[in-house]
Amino acid sequence: MGYAISISCLTESSGLMAILSVQNVIKEFRQGLVAMRVLKGITHSFDTGISYSITGVSGSGKSTLMHLLAGIDLPTSGAVLYNGVNVQKLSITEKKHFLNKTVGLVFQDPYLIKELSVVENVMLKALIAHEPYGPAHKHALELLAATGLSDKADHHPLSLSGGQQQRIAVLRALFNRPQFLLADEPTGNLDSENARLVIDLLIKEKELGMGLIVSSHDSRVAQRMDVQLRLADGILQ
Ligand SMILES: Nc1ncnc2c1ncn2[C@@H]1O[C@H](COP(=O)(O)OP(=O)(O)OP(=O)(O)O)[C@@H](O)[C@H]1O
Ligand SMILES: [Mg+2]
Numbered sequence: 001m002g003y004a005i006s007i008s009c010l011t012e013s014s015g016l017m018a019i020l021s022v023q024n025v026i027k028e029f030r031q032g033l034v035a036m037r038v039l040k041g042i043t044h045s046f047d048t049g050i051s052y053s054i055t056g057v058s059g060s061g062k063s064t065l066m067h068l069l070a071g072i073d074l075p076t077s078g079a080v081l082y083n084g085v086n087v088q089k090l091s092i093t094e095k096k097h098f099l100n101k102t103v104g105l106v107f108q109d110p111y112l113i114k115e116l117s118v119v120e121n122v123m124l125k126a127l128i129a130h131e132p133y134g135p136a137h138k139h140a141l142e143l144l145a146a147t148g149l150s151d152k153a154d155h156h157p158l159s160l161s162g163g164q165q166q167r168i169a170v171l172r173a174l175f176n177r178p179q180f181l182l183a184d185e186p187t188g189n190l191d192s193e194n195a196r197l198v199i200d201l202l203i204k205e206k207e208l209g210m211g212l213i214v215s216s217h218d219s220r221v222a223q224r225m226d227v228q229l230r231l232a233d234g235i236l237q
Helices: 062-069 092-102 118-122 124-128 133-146 162-174 192-207 219-223
Strands: 019-031 034-047 051-055 077-082 103-106 180-184 211-215 227-232
Touching (some): 019 062, 034 211, 051 062, 051 192, 051 219, 062 103, 103 162, 118 124, 118 133, 133 162, 162 192
Parallel strands (some): 051 211, 103 180, 180 211
Antiparallel strands (some): 019 077
């Protein structure tokens, strides 16, 4: 499949329903002999085309849950399922596809790579996968153009403002048109105008069919999502 011409064609899943779910998920962290149970048996399904907010006090386990859903950490027990299939049971090739194409993850901090230009940060997944440079570069430039950041393409990422860096991190996560975008406090460090721009970008993709899960302390962000969830005492309600 060639790269889409505009950001409005981003979502691989357009028209295709998919479900990402957690089933009886328990997550413990061990510190010496002591196990701290952060998630105490969570069951929930997330659909494409719907946006979800996850709020909860600091330390309630929001990042932990996001990392499990993104497949970059494992539950102590229970399962993360993609269309009913346990992500832990995927073959290496399927897991690669899951990490690279099915989910996109935005961390609270942008974590842009300072050795790469802005446009190369956007196309990072293609660089890692050794995809042909030309089409990936073209697609990354289109994403930058669609978000008014074309003039920054060849800049050093750390020369950008915090809000611009976070929008680049969002574009990087959207690059492969994921079916689910997981954004962990994507606006935590931003002023209200930059926060609005980041959430606008995410909601635009959700409206085209992507599933969107956003953890946030900010009730203004949470209220813009279709479904509001709260993580408290290790349980998602
Ligand atoms: N790798 C780890 N090792 C040990 N404990 C951890 C680890 N990751 C998270 N924790 C603990 O799990 C709990 C939940 O952490 P988590 O980062 O998921 O919370 P959070 O809701 O995202 O908090 P915040 O709003 O501050 O980002 C915390 O008590 C934290 O110290
Ligand atoms: Mg967190």
